[in-house]
Amino acid sequence: MKNIVLIGSGNVATHLGLSLVNNGYNIKQVWSKQLKNADILAKKLDSTSTDALNNLKNADFYIVSVKDDALESVIKQLNLNNIIHTSGSIGLEVFNEKSENYGVFYPLQTFNKEINLNFSKTPICIEANNKLFESELLNIGNNLSDKVVTINSNQRKQLHIAAIFACNFTNHMFSLAYTILAKSYIDFKLLLPLINQTIIKLNKNNPSQMQTGPAKRKAKKVIQNHINNLSDKKTQEIYKLISNSIMEKNE
Amino acid sequence: MKNIVLIGSGNVATHLGLSLVNNGYNIKQVWSKQLKNADILAKKLDSTSTDALNNLKNADFYIVSVKDDALESVIKQLNLNNIIHTSGSIGLEVFNEKSENYGVFYPLQTFNKEINLNFSKTPICIEANNKLFESELLNIGNNLSDKVVTINSNQRKQLHIAAIFACNFTNHMFSLAYTILAKSYIDFKLLLPLINQTIIKLNKNNPSQMQTGPAKRKAKKVIQNHINNLSDKKTQEIYKLISNSIMEKNE
Numbered sequence: 001m002k003n004i005v006l007i008g009s010g011n012v013a014t015h016l017g018l019s020l021v022n023n024g025y026n027i028k029q030v031w032s033k034q035l036k037n038a039d040i041l042a043k044k045l046d047s048t049s050t051d052a053l054n055n056l057k058n059a060d061f062y063i064v065s066v067k068d069d070a071l072e073s074v075i076k077q078l079n080l081n082n083i084i085h086t087s088g089s090i091g092l093e094v095f096n097e098k099s100e101n102y103g104v105f106y107p108l109q110t111f112n113k114e115i116n117l118n119f120s121k122t123p124i125c126i127e128a129n130n131k132l133f134e135s136e137l138l139n140i141g142n143n144l145s146d147k148v149v150t151i152n153s154n155q156r157k158q159l160h161i162a163a164i165f166a167c168n169f170t171n172h173m174f175s176l177a178y179t180i181l182a183k184s185y186i187d188f189k190l191l192l193p194l195i196n197q198t199i200i201k202l203n204k205n206n207p208s209q210m211q212t213g214p215a216k217r218k219a220k221k222v223i224q225n226h227i228n229n230l231s232d233k234k235t236q237e238i239y240k241l242i243s244n245s246i247m248e249k250n251e
Numbered sequence: 252m253k254n255i256v257l258i259g260s261g262n263v264a265t266h267l268g269l270s271l272v273n274n275g276y277n278i279k280q281v282w283s284k285q286l287k288n289a290d291i292l293a294k295k296l297d298s299t300s301t302d303a304l305n306n307l308k309n310a311d312f313y314i315v316s317v318k319d320d321a322l323e324s325v326i327k328q329l330n331l332n333n334i335i336h337t338s339g340s341i342g343l344e345v346f347n348e349k350s351e352n353y354g355v356f357y358p359l360q361t362f363n364k365e366i367n368l369n370f371s372k373t374p375i376c377i378e379a380n381n382k383l384f385e386s387e388l389l390n391i392g393n394n395l396s397d398k399v400v401t402i403n404s405n406q407r408k409q410l411h412i413a414a415i416f417a418c419n420f421t422n423h424m425f426s427l428a429y430t431i432l433a434k435s436y437i438d439f440k441l442l443l444p445l446i447n448q449t450i451i452k453l454n455k456n457n458p459s460q461m462q463t464g465p466a467k468r469k470a471k472k473v474i475q476n477h478i479n480n481l482s483d484k485k486t487q488e489i490y491k492l493i494s495n496s497i498m499e500k501n502e
């Protein structure tokens with residue numbers, strides 16, 4: 001059984017840790033800057049906890065799964081081999097080149113600690129500094145997920161940006177819709193069939209071919225009318241910018 | 252069996268017509284400005300076609316389902332009773348007040364002629380100029396769909412705007428993601444599990460509580476880095492504006 005030290009206790013670390021344990025890996029230790037958070041995750045993973053980066057246990061792999069903004073400073077404090085991070089936006093250059101084996105294990109998913117998900121359907125994007133370590137990471141990936149791909153740092157960066165549009169920005173569109181409806185006492189759930197159909201169409205089609213709505217039809221009177229009917233200035237600006245972008249795409 | 256004349260032959264008219272026929276209504280005639288388009292839909296609905304607005308057959312209901320920008324001018328050419336339109340963004344005021352019965356029958360969905368959908372899961376929003384006609388429209392609605400609500404013109408306008416954010420703008424986010432990935436030779440399908448999980452979370456949660464990503468975490472270095480890594484100026488602008496909007500929402 002492979003031993004792993006998990007450095008981080010956030011949304012990604014939680015779901016990845018659970019999937020590793022469910023697939024026969026041993027999480028030997030969980031680190032977090034806040035011992036309390038390390039404790040919470042360690043309990044879920046039947047593991048131990050620490051807040052001391054200079055006092056980690058020996059393990060086969062070290063997985064650093066912390067916020068992007070903290071990743072570099074955390075890795076600089078470590079002097080470990082077989083170390084991987086889980087970030088979409090940071091490349092291999094963050095590692096100390098003296099390490100023999102290092103890599104990236106990027107699960108392409110939106111994680112919330114409180115929300116269950118089927119990790120086996122989550123694509124995992126692998127990169128490593130050598131072929132042997134790459135194959136070890138592919139092996140772990142294949143134990144956790146049905147969809148494992150190798151991808152280089154540049155591609156992963158673009159993939160992460162695309163994921164932000166497809167997930168975070170999409171979710172923010174839902175947020176704005178929610179706020180608009182709440183002001184008119186309409187239940188957001190009324191939109192769910194529409195949202196589901198929007199997603200179903202993606203399975204077989206290029207999204208730009210599936211575009212519908214006033215901007216697609218260049219219905220400028222409708223668009224102006226909608227902008228006038230939005231009470232929030234920032235939301236107006238977003239409506240205008242995205243509508244223009246749709247119209248340009250369909251020229 | 253109720254007889255209906257369908258004025259329009261686009262995406263909404265097509266799906267609505269099919270659902271009406273499947274639920275025992277007779278489409279007596281299909282009108283389109285282009286006779287060819289009326290013919291295509293009439294064939295699907297076992298109906299007849301015309302391009303003459305002044306020569307429509309007698310029917311129990313007239314459904315006007317044309318582009319928003321054309322709706323007013325089409326309705327002005329008609330002198331009919333029991334007339335309804337299917338637009339989210341236009342109110343009852345578009346009708347001639349001399350008509351005894353008029354109303355709105357707005358199916359809240361994204362329709363593409365070529366793509367099948369389960370119409371019974373499509374919410375239908377009803378408004379009428381009197382209670383009796385409202386109950387007739389509710390009756391038709393309930394024959395076609397599991398979810399029928401009455402909603403006034405102001406609410407429907409806000410609902411339509413919210414639907415544009417939740418569907419059209421969301422789809423455009425997918426389009427932008429597709430373009431970003433295509434430039435790096437990455438298959439858009441890799442994003443589908445992420446997109447599905449984003450939607451699953453909506454079933455039980457307020458979307459703003461489900462927000463994830465760099466803007467939610469206020470990871471400004473990551474955000475700036477992403478903007479620098481986008482090759483298209485307009486896409487950069489959209490990234491910036493939506494990220495700011497997410498950050499403001501989470502202040």
